[in-house]
Amino acid sequence: MTTADTIFALASGAGRAAVAVLRLSGPDSGAVLDRLAGRRPEPRRATLRPLRDGTGEVLDRALVLWFPGPASFTGEDSAELHLHGGRAVIAAVSAALTAAGARPAEPGEFSRRAFLHGKLDLTAAEGIAELVEAETEAQRRQALQQAGGALGRLAAGWAGRLTRLLAQNEAAIEFAEEDLPSELGDAVRAGAATLAAEIRHALAEDGGRGERLREGLQVAILGAPNVGKSSLLNALVGRDAAIVSARAGTTRDVVEARTVLAGVPAVLADTAGLRDAAEEIEAEGIRRARHRGEAADIVLAVFAADAPPDPDTLALLARRDCVAVANRCDLATPAPLHGDQPPLAVSARTGDGMAALRARLEAEAASRAGDGGLLTRPRHRAALEEAARWLAEAGEAPVAELVSEALRQASRALGRLTGAVGVEAVLDAVFREFCIGK
Structure with a gap:
């Protein structure tokens, strides 16, 4: 899987329908669109165009939309083709896209590219998958909250405070001979203990409700x-x-x-x-x-x-x-x-x-379960529990160097939650659950 490729997939449901939507994303999306539709329409404006294959044969008359990057879902040049929903039409246009240099997308590849281009964090990407899978109103509301970045924003706030604590502690170590406030180290430890308590309260408040609502x-x-x-x-x-x-x-x-x-x-x-x-x-x-x-x-x-x-x-x-x-x-x-x-x-x-x-x-x-919660997967809970453990250790560490190490480990745990650090194996596990076209 590489973002150098231009990918396409059916974004609407399979089977006969009035309209089928094919999505494209990647560096050659514009060139591929030019080959099939003659030229690109104005950005984000639906335009009716005939779609032709390499021999010039008309395959369908479709609404074509063009989304230049980075102002697109994936952050790349992207396009949508709104076709008539017959299987033969979809198959013919798909063959023409392949001949023009695009390839079929893998499960979750659109959302993965959006994550890699900073359009959403990992928790929001999981929310999109959960929104597609939602069977009940309560699941829909929880997934929409997740896709909107509720957990990501909470984690980002904690991460920002943690970074400030680490910066203060590093300053105390680096400039120990300077005239810094003597109580700075105690303030950092107290801040770490407070943050650990907040995360543990959030874990207790959630009580596994989000996971139960998602899984049933x-x-x-x-x-x-x-x-x-x-x-x-x-x-x-x-x-x-x-x-x-x-x-x-x-x-x-x-x-x-x-x-x-x-x-x-x-x-x-x-x-x-x-x-x-x-x-x-x-x-x-x-x-x-x-x-x-x-x-x-x-x-x-x-x-x-x-x-x-x-x-x-x-x-x-x-x-x-x-x-x-x-x-x-x-x-x-x-x-x-x-x-x-x-x-x-x-x-x-x-x-x-x-x-x-x-x-x-x-x-x-x-x-x-009720209306669920912010933590919808076991990995969310595991990351926050690890962060809270390291923060509690930072609050009790006897020397500044150990405080810094504990804060760094807590930061890495929060980073794994949102996908900021050390997540390649997590990405594979998360995005393989997506359907084709997402």
Whole structure:
């Protein structure tokens, strides 16, 4: 991958459509556009032009836009061709672009070039990818905030303060014999400790909400065999996602179904009934059920309203992330558990109580993810945690030289967050997630 190439890609959706958009970017974009459209239109003004191949044959009549660098998304000379959306038209124009010297873009190459030309930092680039992938309104709002540079601006503010602290400390070292304020070193240490506290507060305030909103919540439905877990899954998602049978042990593997809870995407997982099983396949299903429960954000502990919970279900009810659900309330009224509030009484068969259960799940989802946060990826959290550790060390370092080294390490950690330093491997990991055309 090199920015010396001129690249193109379909920026609109694949398949037949009224309009398809092909994007170009690179040093020869103007020359390529001249070959196909005859001449470049005025910058940023849509102009109707015939597009011709190397033999002069008209391929399509298209709206052509010209964006000279650096006033473009990528910072390079760029262009857009708004074509008729037929597959044959797209294929013919793509072939003509290749013949004119451009090449198909790799995933994320447009956004990567924008990053390399300083048009956006790495967190904003990730926001663009998340905006394309957003499935819910809450995800859209979070991604738009990220693409707009909210996290980048916060990190830049911290980085600027850190740089000033480092400059002050270096001055204290370099001009130790000069008449500098004696309390300068203490002020630098105090500033580092304050900055560390601010970053840690931001981490605690976020609480993983941004990551959960981006990735979605995992909800595990657990309980003894034949208490209606599969029926409950089907009722929650409104379709027959899991096989329902009166025979115990029907579900032997995890059955997943997607839904949205308070704007947060969620995967509901029906699992094998918890019991001691001698049969090998069922035992493996139970092992997977327990593992799914351990990794879940929310556990629905389901038992039958006409019978007391078994020991496995009682153990689940001790978890803080557990929602107690008594199914088959059309047959009996569930008793309170250990004198606490009664469980949610539902009937997956009749639908009684299902609205209350869904409302409870939405409240749980909102409390864990809600409108999300600024930190949407594990690498964001890791970089800030590392920066906070080094800043705390700077605040306690006994000599000025160690303070400077700790501040430099903290600066590098913040630089990795925004893509300012040491990020080649990170860039590869981030941009390979993008779709073609971004």
